[in-house]
Amino acid sequence: MTDYKNLKLRASSNPHIRNGEDTRGLMLDVIIALMPALLFGVWHFGVRVAISAVVSVASAIFFEWLYRKLLHKPQMIGDLSAAVTGLLLSMVNKKAQEFDKDMGQAMYECLLCDACTNDCATGYQPPLFIREARTEAVVSEVAPESVMNLIENVETTGNIYGVEKPSYGQDGTDVLVYIGEVAAIKVPEMAKHLLALLAKAGVSAKVLANEPASGVMLGDLMGYTEEVRKQAEVCAKALNETKLPVVVLDSYDAEIMTQKYPEWGCEITAGVTTATAFVAKLLEEKKLAAKAALGTLGACHDDDRLARTFHEFAPVRSIAKAAGYELTEMFNHEKLAKSCGTAVAYGYMPELVTRIAGGRWDDLTRTDAKAMLVACPETWLCFSLCVPEGYQLVDLFGALL
Numbered sequence: 001m002t003d004y005k006n007l008k009l010r011a012s013s014n015p016h017i018r019n020g021e022d023t024r025g026l027m028l029d030v031i032i033a034l035m036p037a038l039l040f041g042v043w044h045f046g047v048r049v050a051i052s053a054v055v056s057v058a059s060a061i062f063f064e065w066l067y068r069k070l071l072h073k074p075q076m077i078g079d080l081s082a083a084v085t086g087l088l089l090s091m092v093n094k095k096a097q098e099f100d101k102d103m104g105q106a107m108y109e110c111l112l113c114d115a116c117t118n119d120c121a122t123g124y125q126p127p128l129f130i131r132e133a134r135t136e137a138v139v140s141e142v143a144p145e146s147v148m149n150l151i152e153n154v155e156t157t158g159n160i161y162g163v164e165k166p167s168y169g170q171d172g173t174d175v176l177v178y179i180g181e182v183a184a185i186k187v188p189e190m191a192k193h194l195l196a197l198l199a200k201a202g203v204s205a206k207v208l209a210n211e212p213a214s215g216v217m218l219g220d221l222m223g224y225t226e227e228v229r230k231q232a233e234v235c236a237k238a239l240n241e242t243k244l245p246v247v248v249l250d251s252y253d254a255e256i257m258t259q260k261y262p263e264w265g266c267e268i269t270a271g272v273t274t275a276t277a278f279v280a281k282l283l284e285e286k287k288l289a290a291k292a293a294l295g296t297l298g299a300c301h302d303d304d305r306l307a308r309t310f311h312e313f314a315p316v317r318s319i320a321k322a323a324g325y326e327l328t329e330m331f332n333h334e335k336l337a338k339s340c341g342t343a344v345a346y347g348y349m350p351e352l353v354t355r356i357a358g359g360r361w362d363d364l365t366r367t368d369a370k371a372m373l374v375a376c377p378e379t380w381l382c383f384s385l386c387v388p389e390g391y392q393l394v395d396l397f398g399a400l401l
Helices: 023-045 047-070 081-091 101-107 115-119 126-139 145-157 181-185 188-200 216-222 226-240 251-259 275-284 304-308 314-322 343-348 350-365 377-383 396-400
Strands: 175-178 246-248 272-274 297-300 326-328 371-374 392-395
Touching: 023 047, 023 081, 047 081, 101 126, 115 126, 115 304, 126 145, 126 216, 145 216, 145 343, 175 188, 181 188, 181 377, 188 275, 188 377, 188 392, 188 396, 216 226, 216 251, 216 343, 226 251, 246 251, 246 275, 251 272, 251 304, 272 275, 275 314, 275 396, 297 314, 314 326, 314 396, 343 350, 343 377, 350 377, 371 377, 371 396, 377 392, 392 396
Parallel strands: 175 246, 246 272, 297 326, 297 371, 371 392
Antiparallel strands: none
Protein backbone atom coordinates (compact mmCIF):
# COMPACT_ATOMS: atom_id res chain seq x y z
CA MET A 1 0.00 0.00 0.00
CA THR A 2 1.29 3.49 -0.87
CA ASP A 3 2.44 5.53 2.11
CA TYR A 4 0.69 8.81 1.19
CA LYS A 5 1.70 10.44 4.47
CA ASN A 6 5.41 10.25 3.68
CA LEU A 7 5.05 10.56 -0.08
CA LYS A 8 7.39 13.22 -1.46
CA LEU A 9 6.11 15.31 -4.35
CA ARG A 10 8.22 17.50 -6.60
CA ALA A 11 6.54 20.70 -7.80
CA SER A 12 7.73 22.24 -11.05
CA SER A 13 6.39 24.43 -13.83
CA ASN A 14 4.62 22.96 -16.80
CA PRO A 15 6.88 22.08 -19.73
CA HIS A 16 6.99 24.75 -22.42
CA ILE A 17 8.52 25.01 -25.85
CA ARG A 18 10.34 28.31 -26.08
CA ASN A 19 11.63 30.29 -29.03
CA GLY A 20 12.98 33.76 -29.60
CA GLU A 21 9.74 35.37 -30.76
CA ASP A 22 8.70 38.43 -28.75
CA THR A 23 5.40 40.33 -28.28
CA ARG A 24 6.19 42.76 -31.10
CA GLY A 25 6.66 39.87 -33.53
CA LEU A 26 3.38 38.24 -32.48
CA MET A 27 1.45 41.51 -32.76
CA LEU A 28 2.97 42.14 -36.20
CA ASP A 29 1.76 38.70 -37.29
CA VAL A 30 -1.76 39.60 -36.10
CA ILE A 31 -1.69 42.88 -38.04
CA ILE A 32 -0.57 41.06 -41.19
CA ALA A 33 -3.35 38.50 -40.71
CA LEU A 34 -5.94 41.28 -40.41
CA MET A 35 -4.82 43.07 -43.56
CA PRO A 36 -6.94 41.02 -46.03
CA ALA A 37 -10.11 41.72 -44.03
CA LEU A 38 -9.23 45.42 -43.74
CA LEU A 39 -8.51 45.74 -47.47
CA PHE A 40 -11.78 44.00 -48.32
CA GLY A 41 -13.59 46.42 -46.04
CA VAL A 42 -12.03 49.40 -47.84
CA TRP A 43 -12.99 47.91 -51.22
CA HIS A 44 -16.57 47.04 -50.17
CA PHE A 45 -17.51 49.94 -47.87
CA GLY A 46 -15.24 52.67 -49.14
CA VAL A 47 -12.39 54.85 -47.91
CA ARG A 48 -14.24 55.62 -44.64
CA VAL A 49 -13.08 52.19 -43.40
CA ALA A 50 -9.43 53.15 -43.91
CA ILE A 51 -9.99 56.50 -42.18
CA SER A 52 -11.69 54.74 -39.26
CA ALA A 53 -8.77 52.30 -38.96
CA VAL A 54 -6.13 55.06 -38.98
CA VAL A 55 -8.00 57.17 -36.39
CA SER A 56 -8.66 54.15 -34.18
CA VAL A 57 -5.06 52.91 -34.25
CA ALA A 58 -3.65 56.41 -33.67
CA SER A 59 -6.04 56.98 -30.76
CA ALA A 60 -5.18 53.64 -29.16
CA ILE A 61 -1.45 54.32 -29.39
CA PHE A 62 -1.81 57.89 -28.08
CA PHE A 63 -3.93 56.97 -25.07
CA GLU A 64 -1.63 54.01 -24.26
CA TRP A 65 1.31 56.44 -24.30
CA LEU A 66 -0.58 59.03 -22.24
CA TYR A 67 -1.71 56.48 -19.64
CA ARG A 68 1.84 55.20 -19.09
CA LYS A 69 3.25 58.74 -19.07
CA LEU A 70 0.85 59.90 -16.36
CA LEU A 71 1.47 56.82 -14.20
CA HIS A 72 5.23 56.95 -14.76
CA LYS A 73 5.28 53.48 -16.27
CA PRO A 74 7.78 52.37 -18.91
CA GLN A 75 6.51 52.96 -22.44
CA MET A 76 5.50 49.83 -24.39
CA ILE A 77 3.85 51.24 -27.51
CA GLY A 78 6.67 49.71 -29.50
CA ASP A 79 5.30 46.20 -28.94
CA LEU A 80 2.37 47.07 -31.27
CA SER A 81 -0.26 45.72 -28.87
CA ALA A 82 -2.03 49.10 -28.79
CA ALA A 83 -1.99 49.17 -32.60
CA VAL A 84 -3.67 45.76 -32.75
CA THR A 85 -6.31 46.89 -30.24
CA GLY A 86 -7.07 50.00 -32.30
CA LEU A 87 -7.26 48.00 -35.53
CA LEU A 88 -9.65 45.47 -34.01
CA LEU A 89 -11.86 48.22 -32.61
CA SER A 90 -12.09 49.88 -36.01
CA MET A 91 -13.19 46.59 -37.58
CA VAL A 92 -16.08 46.10 -35.17
CA ASN A 93 -17.35 49.64 -35.58
CA LYS A 94 -21.13 49.63 -35.24
CA LYS A 95 -21.47 51.82 -38.32
CA ALA A 96 -19.90 49.12 -40.47
CA GLN A 97 -23.25 47.28 -40.41
CA GLU A 98 -26.33 49.44 -40.19
CA PHE A 99 -29.45 48.08 -38.55
CA ASP A 100 -31.63 48.18 -41.64
CA LYS A 101 -34.99 46.62 -42.51
CA ASP A 102 -33.39 43.38 -43.72
CA MET A 103 -31.65 42.93 -40.39
CA GLY A 104 -34.84 43.88 -38.58
CA GLN A 105 -36.71 41.20 -40.51
CA ALA A 106 -34.06 38.62 -39.66
CA MET A 107 -34.42 39.30 -35.93
CA TYR A 108 -38.06 38.18 -36.09
CA GLU A 109 -37.44 34.84 -37.78
CA CYS A 110 -36.40 33.35 -34.44
CA LEU A 111 -39.11 31.61 -32.37
CA LEU A 112 -37.26 32.23 -29.07
CA CYS A 113 -37.78 28.53 -28.38
CA ASP A 114 -34.44 28.18 -26.51
CA ALA A 115 -33.47 25.03 -28.42
CA CYS A 116 -30.13 26.67 -29.29
CA THR A 117 -29.48 27.49 -25.64
CA ASN A 118 -30.33 23.93 -24.65
CA ASP A 119 -27.88 22.54 -27.22
CA CYS A 120 -25.02 24.93 -26.40
CA ALA A 121 -22.33 23.50 -24.13
CA THR A 122 -21.04 26.99 -23.27
CA GLY A 123 -24.34 28.28 -21.87
CA TYR A 124 -24.66 30.95 -24.58
CA GLN A 125 -28.23 32.32 -24.71
CA PRO A 126 -29.05 33.79 -28.15
CA PRO A 127 -32.68 34.69 -27.18
CA LEU A 128 -31.32 37.34 -24.79
CA PHE A 129 -29.60 39.12 -27.66
CA ILE A 130 -32.47 38.54 -30.09
CA ARG A 131 -34.82 40.39 -27.71
CA GLU A 132 -32.34 43.26 -27.38
CA ALA A 133 -32.06 43.41 -31.16
CA ARG A 134 -35.85 43.52 -31.43
CA THR A 135 -35.90 46.50 -29.09
CA GLU A 136 -33.40 48.20 -31.39
CA ALA A 137 -35.49 47.28 -34.44
CA VAL A 138 -38.64 48.82 -32.96
CA VAL A 139 -36.88 51.97 -31.74
CA SER A 140 -35.12 52.37 -35.11
CA GLU A 141 -38.40 51.78 -36.95
CA VAL A 142 -37.01 48.90 -39.01
CA ALA A 143 -39.17 46.14 -37.51
CA PRO A 144 -41.54 44.46 -40.01
CA GLU A 145 -44.86 46.22 -40.50
CA SER A 146 -46.72 43.10 -39.36
CA VAL A 147 -44.86 43.26 -36.04
CA MET A 148 -45.65 46.94 -35.57
CA ASN A 149 -49.32 46.18 -36.21
CA LEU A 150 -49.32 43.60 -33.41
CA ILE A 151 -47.63 46.08 -31.05
CA GLU A 152 -50.29 48.65 -31.92
CA ASN A 153 -52.99 46.06 -31.16
CA VAL A 154 -51.47 45.47 -27.72
CA GLU A 155 -51.34 49.21 -27.03
CA THR A 156 -54.99 49.73 -28.01
CA THR A 157 -56.72 46.53 -26.83
CA GLY A 158 -54.24 44.83 -24.51
CA ASN A 159 -53.73 41.81 -26.78
CA ILE A 160 -52.11 41.01 -30.11
CA TYR A 161 -55.43 40.21 -31.78
CA GLY A 162 -56.84 43.72 -31.51
CA VAL A 163 -60.19 42.54 -30.13
CA GLU A 164 -61.93 42.69 -26.80
CA LYS A 165 -60.76 39.81 -24.64
CA PRO A 166 -63.64 37.56 -23.51
CA SER A 167 -64.22 37.38 -19.77
CA TYR A 168 -64.16 34.06 -17.95
CA GLY A 169 -64.69 35.74 -14.59
CA GLN A 170 -65.85 33.53 -11.76
CA ASP A 171 -65.49 33.48 -7.99
CA GLY A 172 -63.43 30.89 -6.17
CA THR A 173 -61.47 30.46 -2.98
CA ASP A 174 -58.83 27.77 -3.62
CA VAL A 175 -56.81 28.94 -6.62
CA LEU A 176 -56.70 31.73 -9.18
CA VAL A 177 -56.63 30.48 -12.77
CA TYR A 178 -54.83 32.70 -15.28
CA ILE A 179 -56.31 31.96 -18.71
CA GLY A 180 -54.14 34.16 -20.96
CA GLU A 181 -55.07 35.86 -24.20
CA VAL A 182 -54.38 32.97 -26.59
CA ALA A 183 -56.72 30.57 -24.80
CA ALA A 184 -59.30 33.26 -24.09
CA ILE A 185 -59.52 34.46 -27.70
CA LYS A 186 -58.28 31.65 -29.95
CA VAL A 187 -58.59 28.40 -27.97
CA PRO A 188 -61.56 29.00 -25.64
CA GLU A 189 -62.49 25.30 -25.41
CA MET A 190 -59.20 24.48 -23.68
CA ALA A 191 -59.87 27.18 -21.08
CA LYS A 192 -63.38 25.82 -20.48
CA HIS A 193 -62.05 22.26 -20.22
CA LEU A 194 -59.48 23.22 -17.59
CA LEU A 195 -62.07 25.05 -15.48
CA ALA A 196 -64.46 22.09 -15.80
CA LEU A 197 -61.70 19.70 -14.69
CA LEU A 198 -60.95 21.77 -11.61
CA ALA A 199 -64.65 21.91 -10.73
CA LYS A 200 -64.86 18.13 -11.19
CA ALA A 201 -61.95 17.71 -8.76
CA GLY A 202 -63.68 19.93 -6.19
CA VAL A 203 -61.27 22.84 -6.65
CA SER A 204 -62.88 26.26 -6.19
CA ALA A 205 -61.24 28.28 -8.96
CA LYS A 206 -61.33 32.04 -9.30
CA VAL A 207 -60.86 33.80 -12.65
CA LEU A 208 -60.46 37.56 -12.89
CA ALA A 209 -63.24 39.24 -14.86
CA ASN A 210 -60.75 41.69 -16.41
CA GLU A 211 -57.62 39.60 -16.67
CA PRO A 212 -54.58 41.82 -17.43
CA ALA A 213 -51.92 40.90 -19.99
CA SER A 214 -48.87 39.14 -18.54
CA GLY A 215 -46.42 41.01 -20.79
CA VAL A 216 -45.15 37.90 -22.58
CA MET A 217 -46.51 38.87 -26.00
CA LEU A 218 -45.11 42.40 -25.92
CA GLY A 219 -41.84 41.04 -24.55
CA ASP A 220 -41.48 38.69 -27.51
CA LEU A 221 -42.34 41.48 -29.95
CA MET A 222 -40.11 44.29 -28.68
CA GLY A 223 -37.87 42.87 -25.98
CA TYR A 224 -38.10 43.48 -22.25
CA THR A 225 -38.69 47.23 -22.41
CA GLU A 226 -40.17 49.52 -19.77
CA GLU A 227 -43.61 49.01 -21.35
CA VAL A 228 -43.35 45.26 -20.77
CA ARG A 229 -42.32 45.78 -17.16
CA LYS A 230 -45.31 48.04 -16.60
CA GLN A 231 -47.60 45.32 -17.96
CA ALA A 232 -45.94 42.85 -15.61
CA GLU A 233 -46.39 45.14 -12.61
CA VAL A 234 -50.09 45.68 -13.37
CA CYS A 235 -50.63 41.95 -13.82
CA ALA A 236 -48.73 40.98 -10.68
CA LYS A 237 -50.65 43.53 -8.62
CA ALA A 238 -54.00 42.17 -9.83
CA LEU A 239 -53.01 38.57 -9.15
CA ASN A 240 -51.49 39.31 -5.75
CA GLU A 241 -54.58 41.16 -4.58
CA THR A 242 -56.48 37.84 -4.63
CA LYS A 243 -53.91 36.27 -2.25
CA LEU A 244 -54.50 32.95 -4.04
CA PRO A 245 -51.94 30.60 -5.60
CA VAL A 246 -51.96 31.03 -9.37
CA VAL A 247 -52.52 28.20 -11.86
CA VAL A 248 -51.45 29.31 -15.35
CA LEU A 249 -52.90 27.65 -18.45
CA ASP A 250 -50.42 28.99 -21.02
CA SER A 251 -46.83 27.95 -20.23
CA TYR A 252 -45.54 31.08 -21.99
CA ASP A 253 -47.37 33.26 -19.44
CA ALA A 254 -46.06 31.01 -16.66
CA GLU A 255 -42.49 31.51 -17.84
CA ILE A 256 -42.52 35.30 -17.67
CA MET A 257 -44.28 35.22 -14.30
CA THR A 258 -41.73 32.87 -12.74
CA GLN A 259 -38.55 33.96 -14.54
CA LYS A 260 -38.89 37.72 -15.07
CA TYR A 261 -41.40 39.03 -12.52
CA PRO A 262 -39.08 38.34 -9.53
CA GLU A 263 -36.22 40.03 -11.39
CA TRP A 264 -38.41 43.10 -11.92
CA GLY A 265 -39.56 43.25 -8.30
CA CYS A 266 -43.15 42.13 -8.90
CA GLU A 267 -43.11 38.50 -7.81
CA ILE A 268 -46.36 36.51 -7.50
CA THR A 269 -46.34 36.09 -3.73
CA ALA A 270 -48.64 33.05 -3.45
CA GLY A 271 -46.72 31.09 -6.10
CA VAL A 272 -47.25 30.05 -9.72
CA THR A 273 -47.98 26.54 -10.99
CA THR A 274 -48.47 25.39 -14.57
CA ALA A 275 -51.86 23.90 -15.33
CA THR A 276 -50.30 20.59 -16.36
CA ALA A 277 -48.42 20.23 -13.05
CA PHE A 278 -51.56 21.16 -11.08
CA VAL A 279 -53.83 18.68 -12.88
CA ALA A 280 -51.19 15.94 -12.61
CA LYS A 281 -51.12 16.52 -8.85
CA LEU A 282 -54.92 16.20 -8.70
CA LEU A 283 -54.58 12.84 -10.44
CA GLU A 284 -51.89 11.77 -8.00
CA GLU A 285 -54.11 12.75 -5.06
CA LYS A 286 -57.01 10.76 -6.60
CA LYS A 287 -59.17 13.86 -6.88
CA LEU A 288 -59.55 13.06 -10.57
CA ALA A 289 -60.12 9.54 -11.85
CA ALA A 290 -58.35 7.94 -14.79
CA LYS A 291 -60.47 6.97 -17.78
CA ALA A 292 -60.68 3.60 -19.46
CA ALA A 293 -58.10 2.77 -22.12
CA LEU A 294 -59.04 4.07 -25.56
CA GLY A 295 -56.81 1.74 -27.52
CA THR A 296 -55.31 4.77 -29.30
CA LEU A 297 -51.59 5.39 -29.53
CA GLY A 298 -50.55 8.99 -29.07
CA ALA A 299 -47.42 11.09 -28.56
CA CYS A 300 -47.06 14.10 -26.28
CA HIS A 301 -45.55 17.25 -27.69
CA ASP A 302 -43.30 19.01 -25.18
CA ASP A 303 -43.86 22.71 -25.77
CA ASP A 304 -40.90 25.08 -25.66
CA ARG A 305 -41.49 26.49 -22.18
CA LEU A 306 -42.58 23.32 -20.38
CA ALA A 307 -39.63 21.48 -21.88
CA ARG A 308 -36.76 23.95 -21.64
CA THR A 309 -37.77 26.35 -18.87
CA PHE A 310 -39.72 24.19 -16.43
CA HIS A 311 -38.33 20.77 -17.43
CA GLU A 312 -41.84 19.38 -16.98
CA PHE A 313 -42.09 16.11 -18.87
CA ALA A 314 -43.90 13.75 -16.51
CA PRO A 315 -47.08 15.80 -15.81
CA VAL A 316 -48.32 15.97 -19.39
CA ARG A 317 -47.65 12.24 -19.84
CA SER A 318 -49.46 11.31 -16.67
CA ILE A 319 -52.47 13.32 -17.89
CA ALA A 320 -52.32 11.57 -21.27
CA LYS A 321 -52.21 8.12 -19.67
CA ALA A 322 -55.08 9.03 -17.35
CA ALA A 323 -57.07 10.16 -20.40
CA GLY A 324 -56.78 6.60 -21.76
CA TYR A 325 -54.00 6.98 -24.33
CA GLU A 326 -51.15 4.57 -24.90
CA LEU A 327 -47.95 6.53 -25.41
CA THR A 328 -44.99 6.51 -27.72
CA GLU A 329 -42.36 9.19 -28.26
CA MET A 330 -41.38 11.22 -31.28
CA PHE A 331 -37.67 11.13 -32.11
CA ASN A 332 -37.06 14.60 -30.63
CA HIS A 333 -38.85 14.91 -27.32
CA GLU A 334 -38.53 16.39 -23.83
CA LYS A 335 -35.71 18.99 -23.82
CA LEU A 336 -34.80 18.12 -27.42
CA ALA A 337 -38.34 18.60 -28.72
CA LYS A 338 -38.59 20.72 -31.86
CA SER A 339 -40.78 23.81 -31.68
CA CYS A 340 -44.15 23.88 -33.43
CA GLY A 341 -44.27 27.69 -33.48
CA THR A 342 -45.81 30.29 -31.21
CA ALA A 343 -48.98 32.37 -31.27
CA VAL A 344 -47.11 35.66 -31.49
CA ALA A 345 -44.88 34.41 -34.33
CA TYR A 346 -47.97 33.21 -36.20
CA GLY A 347 -49.26 36.76 -35.93
CA TYR A 348 -46.47 38.16 -38.11
CA MET A 349 -45.22 35.17 -40.15
CA PRO A 350 -48.14 32.73 -40.50
CA GLU A 351 -46.73 30.84 -43.49
CA LEU A 352 -43.46 30.01 -41.74
CA VAL A 353 -45.18 28.94 -38.50
CA THR A 354 -47.52 26.70 -40.50
CA ARG A 355 -44.51 25.01 -42.12
CA ILE A 356 -42.79 24.61 -38.75
CA ALA A 357 -45.90 23.03 -37.24
CA GLY A 358 -46.15 20.79 -40.29
CA GLY A 359 -42.58 19.64 -39.68
CA ARG A 360 -43.54 18.55 -36.18
CA TRP A 361 -46.54 16.69 -37.56
CA ASP A 362 -44.08 14.91 -39.88
CA ASP A 363 -42.23 13.73 -36.76
CA LEU A 364 -45.46 12.20 -35.48
CA THR A 365 -46.23 10.45 -38.77
CA ARG A 366 -42.88 8.66 -38.52
CA THR A 367 -44.19 6.88 -35.43
CA ASP A 368 -47.19 4.56 -35.07
CA ALA A 369 -49.11 7.23 -33.14
CA LYS A 370 -52.32 8.69 -34.53
CA ALA A 371 -52.84 11.48 -31.99
CA MET A 372 -50.80 14.60 -31.15
CA LEU A 373 -51.38 15.20 -27.44
CA VAL A 374 -51.00 18.79 -26.20
CA ALA A 375 -51.84 20.81 -23.09
CA CYS A 376 -50.86 24.35 -24.10
CA PRO A 377 -53.16 26.72 -26.02
CA GLU A 378 -50.31 28.14 -28.14
CA THR A 379 -49.23 24.65 -29.13
CA TRP A 380 -52.79 23.67 -29.97
CA LEU A 381 -53.24 26.81 -32.07
CA CYS A 382 -50.13 26.13 -34.17
CA PHE A 383 -50.83 22.43 -34.68
CA SER A 384 -54.44 23.16 -35.69
CA LEU A 385 -53.16 24.97 -38.79
CA CYS A 386 -52.17 21.76 -40.59
CA VAL A 387 -53.60 18.56 -39.09
CA PRO A 388 -52.78 15.66 -41.47
CA GLU A 389 -55.63 13.52 -42.70
CA GLY A 390 -56.19 10.52 -40.46
CA TYR A 391 -54.58 12.12 -37.39
CA GLN A 392 -56.03 13.75 -34.28
CA LEU A 393 -55.06 16.89 -32.38
CA VAL A 394 -56.02 16.29 -28.76
CA ASP A 395 -56.54 18.81 -25.97
CA LEU A 396 -55.57 16.71 -22.96
CA PHE A 397 -57.68 18.72 -20.51
CA GLY A 398 -60.73 17.99 -22.63
CA ALA A 399 -59.73 14.35 -23.07
CA LEU A 400 -59.58 13.87 -19.29
CA LEU A 401 -63.10 15.22 -18.72
